[in-house]
Amino acid sequence: MKTFLITTLGCRVNQSESEALAAALEGVGLIPNPDPCAVDLCIINTCAVTSKAAMQSRQAVRRMIRSHAGARIIVTGCNAQVAFEEMASIPGVDAVILQSEKERLPDIVSEMRKNSRPAPEGMQLPENRRPCRSSVDPIHFKNRARPYLKIQDGCNAVCTYCIVPRARGPGRSLPPPMVLQRLRQLKDAGYPEAVLTGIHLGSYGSDLENGMGLVDLLQEITSSNAPERIRLSSIEPNELPDALIELAAASKTGPTRICPHFHLPLQSGDDAILRRMGRPYNREMYRDRVLKILSVLPESAVGADVMAGFPGETESAFERTLSFVESLPLAYLHVFPFSPRPGTPAARFRDRVDSRTIRNRCRRLRDIGRAKRARFYAAALGQTVDLVMERKTRFQTGFCRGISDTYIPVWLKSDTLPAGMTATARIDRVEGSFKVFGTVVQENALTGTLPVRPDF
DSSP, X not given: OOEEEEEEOSOHHHHHHHHHHHHHHHHTXXXXXXXXXXXXXXXXXXXXXXXXXXXXXHHXXXXXXHHSTTOEEEEEEHHHHHTHHHHHTSTTOOEEOOGGGGGGHHHHHHHHHHOSSOOOTTBOOOOOOOOOOOOSOTTOOSSOSSOEEEEEEOOOOOOTTOOHHHHHOSXXXXXXXXXXXXXXXXXXXXXXXXXXXXXXXXXXXXXXXXXXXXXXXXXXXXXXXXXXXXXXXOOOGGGOOHHHXXXXXXXXXXXXXXXXXXXXXXXXSOHHXXXXXXXXXXXXXXXXXXXXXXXXXXXXXXXXXXXXOOTTOOHHHHHHHHHHHHHSOOSEEEEEEOOOOTTSGGXXXXXXXXXXXXXXXXXXXXXXXXXXXXXXXXXXXXXXXXXXXXXXXXXXXXXXXXXXXXXXXXXXXXXXXXXXXXXXEEEEEEETTTEEEEEEEEEEOOSSOOOOOOOO
């Protein structure tokens, strides 16, 4: 085997891990995807968060087998963990690697390269618990100007609908010195922004002996040699203290700024449904967190996850969610239908909502989400924003796209701004399906040269 291809499904943590795997495979001599039609090794990093994600994972495996005849096929990720037998039974799969062994994948591949025969189908490796690690150099990112840095893995929560603790295991945190080291490396390589991600980010530090939590870590980050912008991925509303919000506000004048962008999962605006979901907050706590953010950082983008059709969600419970979401000054919504996952308590709940009703509720929530996004973008018209230019765009020749600290994608009429450059732009107009256009006010020099890698 000389060449490899990685397909990734699911969350930012999975994407971060795929980036790390790609770098590690290059470290043992493999070349990433120079010719997709002639790849020797295909790795599918799967997702299991919903039944649809699990189905898409199976489809991705079968698609890889069909389109890459003769290639070794390795399946890993969350669906490999929770549906091992199912994934291993797919004809053409050479190995299924559990989560706890994912970081050993380069060694496993090296052994497979030495072996002239394929690995036995469904090779299961012994499971064990390992600390959260970032054992490979995180600077080799696939066409990404804003890399994801995984600082936490696993989850100790008991949400009744969620299979992630089964797929990821207990919560583990990357030790602070290693976080700071990785951020320094990203800064030195020229990355202007890093996204801190984790399965349960707000619980960062709960397993560390030094007692350092997320706020303590962020305090060190903002005063260290880190990229100019630090963005937080999803964080639970009950794990967002005033101190974190105030630190984000104070960081606006420092060398490293915490982006005024907070994604707070809501799931339901009905307290009875929240209790049945096992969520550790109520709607008033959630409202308090949103309003606190906007009182301290009025320019912030606050987004939410909302689930439609959880078992027992009556029409009146859904209407309470609808009115609650409408009343909040949110910038956007991510809407999901309830998906029963085998092995979770909610999968056994009897009072299911029918699929037609769920689809209708999702549609109504998404309509509200689109209206909120439109208002948030309209409020930004005429503002001057700092952008990090991205590697890839899909609009048209002559335009490039940057992301503001409030997570607004802004298209600029230029194709000369390299990925990783920061630019200051004025937001001029919003067209069609939320395409925001701006004019460059100032181009800022790159602080380094971002590595260029082909897709994997």
